[in-house]
Amino acid sequence: RRIWCGLALALCVFLGLNFKGINKSLLQAGLFLSTKKHADYISRHGYKNWKETYQRNGKLLFFEEGTAATVSVVGIAQNENYRCLRINGKPDGSIGLPGDVESFFLVGMAPYLVKSDYEEVGIIGLGTGLTAAVVYELGAGHIDIMEIAQEVVNAQPYFEEENRSVYNKENVQIILEDGRNYLQGTRKKYDLIISQPSNPWVQGVASLFTDEFYQIIKNRLNPGGIFVQWIQTYETSKEVYYSLIKTLHHNFPYILLFEASTADVILVASLEEQILNPQCLSAVLKNKSIQRRLRRLGMNSAVAILRKYFDRVTPEQRFNPEIKLHTDNNLFVQYKAPKLLIEGKDFFITAIGEGREEMIKNLPAPFLKDYAHRVATMKQIARQQHNIKKGVNPEKMAQIQAAIDKLKEEDTKLISIFNDFGILRRRFKKQGDEIYQKELLKFVRAHPFFYSARRDYMFVSLKRGNIDVVCDNLELFYRTSQDLKTTLLFVDAALKGAKEKKIVVTPKNRKFFKNFIERVKKSPTLSPEERIKINQIEQIL
Template identity: 30%
Template sequence: VLPLSQPAIEKSGDTKFWLICAAISGFVTISAQVAWTRVLTMVIGSSTYAFSMVVALFLLGLSGGAYLVGRRKITEDLRRKILKVELATTVSLFLSLIIINRMPSILVDTGLRLNINSWSGLLALQVFVAGLLILVPALLMGMVMPLVLVWASEAGGEATVRLVGRSYALNTLGAIAGAFSTGFILIPKGSTRFTILTASTLCIIVAALAYKPAPSVADKDLRRSLAAGATAALILTLFIFAPKLNLADLSLGAYDSLVRILAGTRSTGGGDDGRVEKQTQETHRLLMYEEGPTATVTVRNDWEIISLAINGRTNASDKEDMPTQVMLGQLPLLLAPRIENGLIVGFGSGVTVGSMLQSPIKQLECVELEPSVIKAGDYFNHVNNEPRKDARLRLIIDDARAYLRVNPAAYNMIVSEPSHPWVPGVANLFTREFFELGRSRLSDDGIFVQWLQIYQLSNDGLRSVLATYKSVFPHVLVFRVGGASRGKDLLLVGSRQPLNLERINERLGDPQITAELNRIKITGRSDIESWYVCDETQLGPALEGASINTDDNMLIENRTPREAFLPLMGANATWIESLAAQGRAAKLLAKL
C-alpha cells in the first residue's frame, strides 16, 4: 500500500468517521456471522463440523477481502472506496436472504442427485452450500478494516500507533456488542431476517457518512440533504422489499432429512419423502417457528403427525415417539424403590413430564435450557396431560449440568432425555462426567433413566455410550422400546443398588399408572417384560474394549457425524437382539 499525501489524508475524512467505521464494521461482521450460524444449523446440521465449517468459511472470506485491498495501490479517495464497499455489502446481505430460501432444496437435491456415499462427499456438499451464503458478504466485510488502517497509517509516527490501536479497540468492542445484541436481543426478540437487515442498515449508514459532495458542487448542503433523504428511502425500501424467509422449508431439517434417506431410515418413496418434495398446505403445516436464545424451535403438522424439532432435528412427536416418551416417565415409577421426587432433563413435548405426574409422586422438577421448547410443548397438550397446570411440577430454565452442580437435592428418580448424543451443547449429557454428576444427586437407592437411540450411531458408538453409562452405574437394566426385537430407542436404568422387576405388579395397582400405560398398549407385567433386553451381567462382557466417552475426548460428538449417513441401525438391532437372547437364557436358568 503506497503512502498517501497530506491532501489525500484530509480528503479521506476526520478521525471520528473512521473510528465509527471500525466499530460498525466489528458489529456488522460478528452479527452476520451469528445470524448465518443460526440459520445454517437448520440447513447443514448442528454438528461440531458444521460450526467449524461456518467459522472457517467466514474467516476465509475476511482474509480474502483484506488480501484484495492489500494488492491495490490506494492513493486517494478512501471515503469513496468505503462507500462502494458498504453499498456492495448491503446488496450481498440482501441477496443472502434469497440464497437462504434456496439452500434447503439445493442441499437435498444435490445430495440425492450425486448419491453421496462418503463422509468427504457430504462434507464437501455442506461446504458448498454454506459457501454460497457466506463467502461474498464476508469478503466485502474483510475490506473495511484494511481501509481504516490505510487511513490510520498516514498520520505517521506515534499518531499512527494510537490510531491503529483505537481502531482495533473499537472494532473489537463493536464485535462484542454485535455478538451480545444478536444472540440475546436481535434474533430472540426479532428474527434472523431482522438481524441481517439491521446489519444492512448499518452498512448503508456508514456509506451515507462516507459521502462527501465533490469540490465542484456549488450547494453542498443540498447534496448532503439529498443524500440523507436517499439513505432513509433506501433503508425503508430494504425492509419493505427484502424477501421473507421461507420458514416452512427451513423447518424441514434438510440435512437431517438427507442423512436419513442416505442411511435408509427414511423412505425415498411416496411416504416420508414428502419432506424433500414440494410442500402442500393440505399435508404440511408449520405451527411454530421461534428463534430462542440458544436454539431454533419448530413445530410442524405433517400428515396429521405433530412433531417438534430443535435446530432442524426432530426430537418428539405425538405418534411414533409416544411409547418412548410415555415409558421414560413411567419406567422409573415402576422400578424405583421410592417415588417421592424426581428430576427430568429436557422438557421436549412435555409428554414424559406429564406421564411421570400420572402417579403419587410428590414433587417433580424439569430442567430445560431453551425457553422456546416450553412454549412448543403447548402444541402437545392433547397428549402430554398438560403438565404445566400441575402444582407438583417446577420448571427450571437452566443448563442441566450447571443446575445439578449447584443444587444439593437428592432425587429418587432422574430421567435424562436430551437430544441426539453428538449435537453440540447436548453431547456433554452423554459423558462419564455427566453420569457421575447425576449419580451424585441420587438418593442411595435412586435410579437414573437414560434415553439412547440405535439409529445414526455406529455399533462402536452405541457400545461406547453404553460402556460409559455402565462405568458409572454398577447395576443396569436395558429395555428396547416396542420389544426386545424391535424399536429404535433404548431405555437404560442405572443404580448403585441391584435392580429387578419385582415392584411392577404393586405399582400397576395404581389406577393413574395403569391408565397411562394403557395409552401405549401396555396392559400388564408381561408387556413390560417383553421390552426387557438384559442386565449388567450380559451387558458387561458385550462391552469389553468399548471406549469411554468423556468431557476430554468427546468421542461421540466427534465420531458420529462422520457415520450418521451410513445404514447403521440394522447392525445395532442384530447386536441388541443377541443381548436379548442372552438375557432370556439367563432368566430361564435362574428359574431352574
C-alpha cells in the first residue's frame, strides 16, 4: 500500500510540474459545429498544423467560465474590428461583419415599424447588446434584459462599438435569471417582449419555442402588446421551421415576418391585427442614431427597410395538420435539430401569403417616388459606365463613384438586385419568351419592388396573350415605378390587341382597366400627354 501511495504522490508531483494549463483558445473553438471540415483538414495536414493555423488566425480576447456557460470573445487576425461572442464554443453574435449586426438590429427595429411607443420592454438574452441598444435609441421607457449568464454581461465592453454601453443606462436593468422562469414568476407586464435565443438544438433553448412558453408570454403582455421572436433558418428543416411558426400562430393569430438575412427570420406577433405603419417608419428614418446604423448597413431608405418585410400570417391561415405543435411534452425540435446540425442542412424560407404585395399597394407615394428615383439613378450610372469604358474620364468616374457610395448607404441591396437582373436578361432573353417569362416570375416574386423586372414580365406576358398577368401586376408596376406613361401604354396595348382579336380581354379585365383609369385620371399632376392617352383608352373601353 505504501508503494502505491508513493507512486500516486510521485505522479501528482510530476503532473503538477509539467501541466501547462488548459488551452482556452482550443477549448472554445466549437469543433462540434464543423466536425467534418476540421477532421478533413487534420487528416490532410495533421493536428499540429491545424492547431497552429487556428491559433494564428484567431485571437482570444475574453474567457470566463460560469455555472450557466463558458463565455468567450474571439477576434480574427484578418479583421481587427471583428468580435465574436461564443457560448460554450458556439458563436451567438458578432460585430465587424454585416450578418449578425443586421439581424440583431432588425430584431430591435421591427416592432417599431408597427408602433412607436413602448414604455415597458423585456428582452430575453443579452447577446452583444445591440438589440437592447436599438430599442433604447428608439425611445423605450424602461428595458429589462433577462440574461442567465453573468459572463455574457462581463463580455459586453468588447461590443461597445455597437451596444454603446446600453447596459449601464439608468432605465436599463439586467436581470440575471433564466428568461422563461423569470416571466413565469413575475407579475410585471410589458408592452413589448423580445426573445432572441440561440438555436433550438442548444440544450435547454427549445423550451423557448414551445406552446407553453408562448402562453407565458401572452400573460405577461399588456393589452395591445407585441411579441418578437427570432428564428434561425440554417441548420434546420421545413418541418421544424413550420412547426415553430404554427406553434407561435396557435397563440398569436397575427404575425408579420421579416427576413433579417438569408439565415434568420424575425416574427412580430400580436393578439390584435397589426400593419406596417408609415408614420412609424418615418419616425425610424428620422432618428439620428438609427440613421447612422442604417447607413453602415446600407439600409438608410424606406424601401431598403421594407424589403426586409417578407410576409404576414393571419387568423385565416391554415397549416398542414401533419405539422406538429412544439410543446413541453413533445420537444421534438430539441432532438431533431442536432441531427440537422450534423447533416449541415439549411432551409430557405418562402412566402406563405401575399403580404409584400399588399404592403406595396398601401405605401405612401413619397416612399415609392424616392425608390423610383434611386432605380433611375442606378440605370443612369450603368449607362455612364458603359459609355466611358473605351476612354477613362477621371472626373466622370469620380462622379459615378460618389453616386455609387451614396447608393451603398441608402440601399446597398438595390445594386446587387440591379446586377442580378442584368445577368438574368443576358442569360434567358435569348432562350425564348416562355423560358424568359418563367425566370422573370421567379425574380419578381423574390424582388417585388424592382419594377424593371415586372415591366419585362408584363411585356412578355402581353406578347404571349396572357392579359391576366398584366392585370395582376399593373397596379404594383405603377406604384413602384411611379411611371404612369408606361403603365398607360400597357393598358392601351392590351385593349388594342383585343380590338384586333390578337388578345382575349374578359369582362373582368375590362372592368379592372376601367376602374384603374377612373382612379388615375383624378391625379392633379397628369401631363397633357397622359391626359390624351387616358382619353384614347376611355374611347376604346
